[in-house]
Amino acid sequence: MKIKSFPLPSPPTTPRTGVVGGFFVEIRPNFSIFTYSVGLKFPKKMSFQAYIDNIEKKTGKKPDDFKQLATAKGLLKPGVKAGAIVAWLKEDFDLGHGHAMAIYKVFKDDGLL
Known part of the structure; x- marks a missing residue:
């Protein structure tokens, strides 16, 4: 992906956000250097239950x-x-790190570890 630079009309003193080309963009002042964070349009947080539901959908296991x-x-x-638990879940069930950690959290919250 090629990153384009564009001039700012004036240095921002507070963070600015907006949608540019279908992407959510946040511009934050950092002394005299400006950082540009580009992410998906309107990112959503995933609830813990959504993690568990997605794990069940992918693996068929509760x-x-x-x-x-x-x-x-x-x-x-x-x-x-x-x-050790995360490695097992990644290898045997092809779970990502976040989903494997969700299962680890279930074990830990139930007092099994």
Whole structure:
């Protein structure tokens, strides 16, 4: 992706936001240097339940199913680090890091770790 520069009419003193070419753009002053953040148009935050729903849609498994599988694999015991569980979920179920961490959070909140 080629980044285009464009002149500003005057240096902003407060952050400016807007939509340029279908992208959400935020311009923030940083001393005499200006930073341009470009992201998706009107980004939305995903709720925790949405993470769990997407995991179930992708894998066909609910958090309780993951608990049984992790217990059988010997991962649900004190001292097991998040990295071991995340690596297992990424490798065996092709989950992304955020979704794997959501399952880890379920384990931790249930007092299994």
